[in-house]
Amino acid sequence: MIADHALSWRPRHPTDLRQTLGALRRGGGDPAFALDATGAVWRTTRTAEGDATLRLTQPDAETLRCEAWGPGAGAAVAQAPELLGDADDPTGFEPRLPLLDDAHRRNPGLRIPRTAQVFEALAATILEQKVITLQAHDSWRRLVTRFGQPAPGPTPRPMRVVPSPEAWRTIPSWEWHRAGVDPKRARTLQNAAGYADRLEAVVAMSPADAAARLTLMPGVGPWTVAEVAQRALGDADAVSVGDYHLANYVGHALAGRDMTDDEMLETLEPWRGHRYRVVRLLGAAGVPGRPRRGPRMAFVDHRAI
Template sequence: MAGRFAPRTARAALPHQAAPTRSDEPPRTRDWSPPYPLDLRLVLGPLRRGPADPTFRMTSDGTVWRTTRTPEGPGTLRVTAHGASIRAAAWGPGADWLLSGLPTLLGADDDPDAFTPRHRLLALTRHRRPGLRLLRTGLVLESLIPSILEQKVTTDEAYRAWRLLVRGYGTPAPGPTADLGLYVVPDPRTWAMVPSWEWHKAGVDAKRSATILRAVRVAHRLEEAAAMDLPEARARLELIPGIGPWTSAETLQRSNGAADAVTVGDLHLPGIVGHALADNRHADDEEMLALLAPYAGQRHRATRLILLSGHTPKRRAPRMTPRNIAAL
């Protein structure tokens, strides 16, 4: 795909203009029995951006709360496992959209049988984690923006920025979420209007904030990538300056359930894969891709299994020192 996108003006209101949703609004509900084992924490865990993510909660009883901005408006989804059945409730204008997409979100479109483990570690981990499926949200921007925030910084820095920006410019989540402190992500127009000093206060440098601003100006074109095959979806995202293979992979793993969207350019992943598959903790991207070549089409699933195996090298190098951008 060639050429640049023509921006479309978003029509959503600013946060302070949005009408709040009543917390006592009755939810829409759905019960669904997946025809496969399902571990909610494993499947939905990749959506959480840190322990205090204002768009996501896992409670002690195994319930998962998720907020998002659907094509039909903001919504809150609560998902609980009851034996082999999944019980879901949703609030807000996006409730019906969330419930109709529940099976897809929970991996109904995933095909784990397409993966043939060729290494004992992968086979053993898959056996021990039968409830793993690759989720698919069908929404690009909600995963793209936090992925951009995570570029070249520590996870703690990125999680802090996401938390501050969503709480500051998002809207309170529909439904009985006040005690959970949940918010819905800002709409594209609101992201575009975040002042430069607020990015700075959140610890986001000019390069990352500029990338986000370029992305939200063409949000409707980026959202189309959720329905594309992986090569076309990756190309669509990477047309935006500042979005490279690392960011597109991290996004499409979540939005598209892309089983082959292997993350390259990561500081730690090549060494983890190298250690697990070849006892080489010093592997680089080229060596990682060579080791993953037998799993073509399923390379992201292979790395998920490696990470879940716990077979990772002991840390030797010092942790990256967080930069205090807000103090500059």
């Protein structure tokens, strides 16, 4: 099927398609994200012009291509270079440690993506608050499948477009319950949906102003802001302070010990401007971080409450 819009370009920096976009996938069953046997990445999104399905490919090491279908295809294709990290500027990044130098050398195509879709990222992030990742991904899959629109164009499997803010606001309480989402997260997401247009404006703001705007929303704190900034704003410096595992992961990866959030930030200070890049590089290199000895965060089945 011929795409409604398409674009091929040579990225400014080496870019690994799957590695760069992997941060946007919300689990293997994400209805808005798919991989196919050819190596293509499929992604759905909502734009100001309407819904779109994107097929992103890497014909060769120096070329990227985006094909898109749907009423929002033109806008989605225009955003595709930034989606794949064209605005990510690694200038000034100094690995400083042999571990990071090796990770940086082995992963030259790892870019920080920028979707420019703030509420889309915020909705998924709110579902990830205070629960294990597996549980959050299950809730995301259930709600997007149930309330999202069918993806336009051809897709390798049935896909959905993330619900509109209006759709999120009208999800009844029993559907949140069935999806395993507690009332606090449901209220936070539905309240934010009422301000979606104002939230989208943060794409043109400085990181500090964007954070200030986002934290005006009840239930949105520094961790949520950082997770949104990493994906929607392409912020290579955003650190997820307050994460259940991150401080200890970074602590063991870089210093061989547990750390508090404050200690993690102090340790990452030499890489200010690229602190999220450091975290991504550690993950891409397979650095194990803290040995698993203590209890893991429990799966809380809110449907049983």
